[in-house]
Amino acid sequence: MKKTLIYFTLAVLFLIIESTLAQAVLPPLLIPDVILIMVFYLGFHRVSIEGVLITFILGYLADAFAGGIIGLSSFTLLLIFILTSRLSKIVALNSLLIKIGGTAFMSILKGTATYIFLRFLNQEIQFYIIFPIAVSTAVISPLVINVLQKTELYFASRKSEPRYTPP
Amino acid sequence: MVSFLKKHRVILTSLALCILSLQIASTNTKGIGGNVIAIKLISAITSPIQYTVTSTLGGIKTVWMSYFYLVNVSKENVLLKNDIARLMEENNQLKETVFLNKRLKELLEFKQSISASAVAADVIGIENTGWIKTATINKGASHGIKRDMAVVTPNGIVGRIIDVQPTTSKILLVIDPRCNIDVIAQRSRIKGIAEGNGTDKLILKYVNHSDDIQIGDILISSGLGGIFPKGLVIGEVVRVEKGDDNFFIYIEVKPGAELRKLEEVLIITENKSPISPLL
Structure with missing residues (x-):
């Protein structure tokens, strides 16, 4: 429950930065998908029911915050989680290449899945926008993964500290 | 059976939630969950x-x-x-x-x-x-x-x-693909539906080859639908090309409102503009 709340809080913070600071600094097509990076990280480090539920909640949060189609991000992010959890059995998330390349690939996959769904709804949208988003997401992924790792380490070290018990 | 379910619980839970999410998304395609x-x-x-x-x-x-x-x-x-x-x-x-x-x-x-x-x-x-x-x-x-x-x-x-x-x-x-507005070209009075293309423009749909539309034409709201009052500027036509189906033209519209620099907006709380029966 605590870890879910931590991820939820981080996700809300990232979404607020995305809707305010990022909009002022970056062009629209270069705004990274930070929630995807979080799910990518979860696919390596939380391959459990907890990870699945956190992914579902993050997807719902992303759609509710942005005003998107509720359920669509949950669906695409869960697909990413499944694929990443499979990938985690082959490689570890310790090299820059895996972080950047893996995130870019997953971002393109997520974009493609979303595109197919929206085209199915007969919406005239451009496919090419998934590529600049994948690039910006990949560039920022090492930083976000670092933040997530440090956050987990911080809370893990707090948990392992012996509690003071009065005499 | 139980051991299979236990062994693959993560994948099975993920797939179940995937199906649930897809079901939610397919019933919520036009808007967002209102009163959740x-x-x-x-x-x-x-x-x-x-x-x-x-x-x-x-x-x-x-x-x-x-x-x-x-x-x-x-x-x-x-x-x-x-x-x-x-x-x-x-x-x-x-x-x-x-x-x-x-x-x-x-x-x-x-x-x-x-x-x-x-x-x-x-x-x-x-x-x-x-x-x-x-x-x-x-x-x-x-x-x-x-x-x-x-x-x-x-x-x-x-x-x-x-x-x-x-x-x-x-x-x-207006540039979101879920936004559809009934429009009229100010000069030629031809009608169509303006739909966002998900990037920075709108697409004007259902205009066929025989209709008079050109680059520079201003599109205004028709007032039909009851949401947007008649006569408000949607944008300017910036691209006109032959469509893939050889019947409708492909038209791109640049929005009139500067959506990248939005600071203050007006929300129309009561639309008093009458819809002309001659429209």
Whole structure:
């Protein structure tokens, strides 16, 4: 429950930065998908029911915050989680290449899945926008993964500290 | 069987939630979940922070423009430099007030020119994730805002309200693929549907080869549908090409409203404009 709340809080913070600071600094097509990076990280480090539920909640949060189609991000992010959890059995998330390349690939996959769904709804949208988003997401992924790792380490070290018990 | 379920519980749970998410998404394709408590909670938590960050960014931008463009001065001008810094700060505050005044004056004049009651609001956040194009404003149900109210600026239509919380609301921008507006070309009076393309333009649909449309034509709202009053600018035609189906033309429209620079908007709370029976 605590870890879910931590991820939820981080996700809300990232979404607020995305809707305010990022909009002022970056062009629209270069705004990274930070929630995807979080799910990518979860696919390596939380391959459990907890990870699945956190992914579902993050997807719902992303759609509710942005005003998107509720359920669509949950669906695409869960697909990413499944694929990443499979990938985690082959490689570890310790090299820059895996972080950047893996995130870019997953971002393109997520974009493609979303595109197919929206085209199915007969919406005239451009496919090419998934590529600049994948690039910006990949560039920022090492930083976000670092933040997530440090956050987990911080809370893990707090948990392992012996509690003071009065005499 | 039980051991199979246990062994693959993560994948099975993921697939089950995938199917659930897809089902939710397929029943919610046009808008967002209106009265879900989670959305109210998220909005209550995030909107004050968004407002604070947006205001701070505006202040930082003003300071940057004023202070960091100063030319280096000599030692005799140190005192003058201090005076300049103080005066610049006062001037910046006054300038910001003047710009705000100018924008609000334009908004007020525009409000008086349209035959509709309207409420002004500040944009506190813009969501630009993938093909989703929405914005958050600092007015909500407590200010009389309701779903499907039109949102405009003096330059053109911004979008419509799709979600209302007690103190904030969400606008579906015209460039979002879910936004469809019935339009008329001002010059030739041909009709069509303008739909967002998910990037920075709209697509004008259902205009066939025999219709008179050209680059530079201004599109206005027809008033049909009851959301957008008649006569409001949607945008300008910037591209006309032969369509893939050899029947309809492919037309791109640049929005009239400057969606990248949204600061203040008007929400039309009561649409009084009559729809002409001759339309």
